[in-house]
């Protein structure tokens with residue numbers, strides 16, 4: 001029942017978000033695919049387990065040491081979500097981490113230092129694409145935050161419909177990127193408080 005209600009709520013949101021836009025979501029999709037082909041990632045940073053009987057997929061981030069959101073990581077994440085999106089049997093998506101103590105350390109700081117303007121552009125496009133894809137997903141999305149989740153890790157969880165966080169005082173979450181001179185969109189702080197729950201693990 002709860003899943004059905006969440007799906008209904010989500011469908012309303014998707015209706016609004018899927019209005020035609022000048023950028024066009026399909027052009028974003030192909031940009032990701034092109035980028036993936038170029039990067040030709042060899043070791044998977046993302047693992048997906050899809051349970052046919054429940055219609056729920058668990059996407060585990062497995063990029064040591066801290067699941068930082070590099071261009072390769074973001075590309076792989078988007079491709080994985082895109083594949084699930086295309087599978088009509090998949091109704092729900094849980095995003096979590098395979099690493100102990102860390103959900104995601106946020107944007108890969110090494111992507112923001114000493115890179116060419118072209119590479120920086122590609123990276124920032126991938127960041128935007130990730131949160132747009134997640135936020136406008138037609139699946140019910142849940143972030144199972146089983147470790148620290150600063151900055152972009154927090155942003156990733158904010159793109160989900162629900163967040164459940166391990167109740168561990170050592171795990172931190174929040175938009176700390178202002179310390180690096182990066183400003184988060186207005187309103188995200190309210191959003192996280194409204195829809196985040198904790199659980200012990």
Ligand SMILES: CCCC/C=C\CC(=O)SCCNC(=O)CCNC(=O)[C@H](O)C(C)(C)COP(=O)(O)OP(=O)(O)OC[C@H]1O[C@@H](n2cnc3c(N)ncnc32)[C@H](O)[C@@H]1OP(=O)(O)O
Pocket residue numbers: 065066068101102104105106107108109110148150151152153155176177180182183184185
């Ligand atoms: C619309 C705009 C939105 C913008 C949104 C976001 C902006 C960002 O995300 S900027 C990135 C901000 N991220 C951080 O400030 C996180 C910094 N990291 C931490 O707080 C801790 O590392 C963390 C709590 C995640 C984990 O702590 P520990 O388990 O104690 O690990 P270590 O600190 O020892 O780190 C291990 C290893 O990982 C490297 N690392 C950590 N974070 C990042 C990162 N974001 N990018 C790249 N690399 C990272 C760290 O340097 C260590 O490397 P080694 O020293 O080589 O082992």
